[in-house]
Amino acid sequence: MRKTSPGSFPVKPRLPEVTLYRLAFYVRVLERLSREGRELVRSEELARLCGVSPAQLRKDLSYLGGFGVRGVGYQVKSLERQLKRILGRDRLWHLALAGINDLGLALLSDRRLSRMGLRFVAAFDWREEWIGRIVQEVYVYSVDQMSYIVRESEVEIGVLTVEEPPAREMARRLSEAGVRAILNLGPEPLEAPEEGIILRNADLTLPFDLLTYALS
Amino acid sequence: MRKTSPGSFPVKPRLPEVTLYRLAFYVRVLERLSREGRELVRSEELARLCGVSPAQLRKDLSYLGGFGVRGVGYQVKSLERQLKRILGRDRLWHLALAGINDLGLALLSDRRLSRMGLRFVAAFDWREEWIGRIVQEVYVYSVDQMSYIVRESEVEIGVLTVEEPPAREMARRLSEAGVRAILNLGPEPLEAPEEGIILRNADLTLPFDLLTYALS
Numbered sequence: 001m002r003k004t005s006p007g008s009f010p011v012k013p014r015l016p017e018v019t020l021y022r023l024a025f026y027v028r029v030l031e032r033l034s035r036e037g038r039e040l041v042r043s044e045e046l047a048r049l050c051g052v053s054p055a056q057l058r059k060d061l062s063y064l065g066g067f068g069v070r071g072v073g074y075q076v077k078s079l080e081r082q083l084k085r086i087l088g089r090d091r092l093w094h095l096a097l098a099g100i101n102d103l104g105l106a107l108l109s110d111r112r113l114s115r116m117g118l119r120f121v122a123a124f125d126w127r128e129e130w131i132g133r134i135v136q137e138v139y140v141y142s143v144d145q146m147s148y149i150v151r152e153s154e155v156e157i158g159v160l161t162v163e164e165p166p167a168r169e170m171a172r173r174l175s176e177a178g179v180r181a182i183l184n185l186g187p188e189p190l191e192a193p194e195e196g197i198i199l200r201n202a203d204l205t206l207p208f209d210l211l212t213y214a215l216s
Numbered sequence: 217m218r219k220t221s222p223g224s225f226p227v228k229p230r231l232p233e234v235t236l237y238r239l240a241f242y243v244r245v246l247e248r249l250s251r252e253g254r255e256l257v258r259s260e261e262l263a264r265l266c267g268v269s270p271a272q273l274r275k276d277l278s279y280l281g282g283f284g285v286r287g288v289g290y291q292v293k294s295l296e297r298q299l300k301r302i303l304g305r306d307r308l309w310h311l312a313l314a315g316i317n318d319l320g321l322a323l324l325s326d327r328r329l330s331r332m333g334l335r336f337v338a339a340f341d342w343r344e345e346w347i348g349r350i351v352q353e354v355y356v357y358s359v360d361q362m363s364y365i366v367r368e369s370e371v372e373i374g375v376l377t378v379e380e381p382p383a384r385e386m387a388r389r390l391s392e393a394g395v396r397a398i399l400n401l402g403p404e405p406l407e408a409p410e411e412g413i414i415l416r417n418a419d420l421t422l423p424f425d426l427l428t429y430a431l432s
Contacts, residue, residue: 017426018233024425025405025417032380032404051405051417087425088432102322109318112403112421118428157427164248181427185420187328188248189241189267198430201241201267202423204401205328207416209240209303210233211373211397212334214414216304 015086022060023083025050030080031115042073089117096155096179097123098170099162100130100140103185103204107159108136121153124173126166143173150177158182164190171199231302238276239299241266246296247331258289305333312371312395313339314386315378316346316356319401319420323375324352337369340389342382359389366393374398380406387415 015023029049033041047057061074064086084090095118097104107113108120123140125131131142141149149155158174160167160182167186172193174182181198184190192199231239245265249257263273277290280302300306311334313320323329324336339356341347347358357365365371374390376383376398383402388409390398397414400406408415 015429020426020429021422024422025419027425028404028419048407049405051407051415086429088428088430089425091432093428093431102325103319106318106322107420110421113424116421116424118421118424156431157424181431183423183427185423188244189265191264191267198427199267200423200427200430203241203244204323204420205326205332205334206237206240207399207401207418208329208332208334208373209243209305210236211399211414211416212304212309213231213236213302214304214416215309215372215397216307 019060020087022050022052022056023064023087025052026057026060027080027083027087027089030076030083033076034080038076040073041076046074092117092119093157094119094121094153094155095157095159096121096146096150096153096174097138097159097161098143098146098174099160099166100125100135101161104159104161105135107161107185108138118157120159121155122149124149124170143170146173146177150174150179156180160184160186160190162186164188168193235276236303238266238268238272239280239303241268242273242276243296243299243303243305246292246299249292250296254292256289257292262290308333308335309373310335310337310369310371311373311375312337312362312366312369312390313354313375313377314359314362314390315376315382316341316351317377319377320375321351323377323401324354334373336375337371338365340365340386359386362389362393366390366395372396376400376402376406378402380404384409 029046043058044054047054050057097108097120100123120138123135123138124143124146125140126143130140133140156179158179160170162170163186167188168190171182171190175193175197184199184201185204187203189201190199245262259274260270263270266273313324313336316339336354339351339354340359340362341356342359346356349356372395374395376386378386379402383404384406387398387406391409391413400415400417401420403419405417406415
């Protein structure tokens with residue numbers, strides 16, 4: 001039988017997407033507090049920094065096991081660690097970028113991702129002028145080398161930022177090469193190229209639609 | 217009394233965020249079909265291209281007024297236009313970027329946004345080396361000029377991609393300068409700097425948390 005400590009889970013809870021987004025926000029704020037050397041944070045302050053109500057914050061965290069101590073607040077480091085465990089952020093993940101463009105370059109140079117344990121270990125492109133270059137300390141391989149490199153470098157997550165075409169073809173190649181999941185940040189949604197692959201569409205421009213909807 | 221045509225709304229429906237995200241996806245796929253010269257699309261194909269079930273698609277669209285004709289499918293142009301109207305995408309919006317970094321540069325050069333009617337008309341920075349430069353046809357002003365430029369160029373949406381600091385200060389300045397909404401794509405969530413301003417946090421790295429959660 002697996003032993004559990006207070007605030008940890010024997011089994012990962014199944015959380016709805018909106019809750020996951022909030023937890024991901026909490027983690028980002030806790031990481032900053034932690035960098036600033038804070039040891040404790042009261043729920044009111046944490047809620048304010050996260051842009052949610054104190055009631056929402058307490059509900060989310062108590063549902064996850066109740067990390068706080070009444071009248072004292074939350075231990076920053078401990079809460080950060082617990083939330084990261086839930087989100088699968090307590091380990092290192094190897095990423096590969098398939099297809100280089102401005103957004104891809106922004107991702108490769110984004111220190112947040114490496115701080116988060118998400119490390120680009122390879123990039124792939126089909127254009128001669130990119131192949132063999134080193135961009136933000138990441139080597140750009142030919143797409144033809146994808147199968148070998150993905151296996152060799154233990155890449156689990158493929159990242160797409162390009163348009164269709166060639167987005168769909170890149171997704172298919174990543175899938176064949178053996179990644180477990182694909183994050184599509186490109187302009188158009190894609191379907192998972194095969195059963196068992198997780199494909200998540202997260203168009204960078206989508207939040208703009210929600211804003212213009214709210215404004216009009 | 218306001219007249220309505222079939223499939224249009226006298227009053228904008230209040231839609232939940234998940235539905236809005238799906239509509240935004242539908243629009244992107246319809247735009248592509250439209251560019252490719254397609255006039256009709258059957259719900260099964262549209263659903264497949266959008267990564268949703270045909271039942272979900274039909275439900276979303278029938279809830280919005282039922283655009284399809286049984287056995288024929290949807291008229292691409294007409295459905296695209298209707299969905300854009302709902303999302304507030306049937307007009308031009310002026311945007312300003314406050315603070316320049318890699319992600320900001322990627323946004324300025326993203327032709328999708330201008331195709332969407334979202335046009336960056338100004339950028340602002342506090343660093344001497346950026347002020348006065350023209351980046352992707354957008355002029356970089358000093359932060360001190362923000363009030364004047366936002367009013368003069370009729371900027372409604374401010375866009376943030378920078379870290380805190382100076383993210384919070386930039387949000388406050390944008391708000392004071394008179395933007396109606398702020399999209400924060402930076403690493404940390406922010407609160408709306410004052411009542412009546414819409415602030416939306418949409419950290420680019422958040423989708424990674426949802427993936428690592430699903431994978432672990």
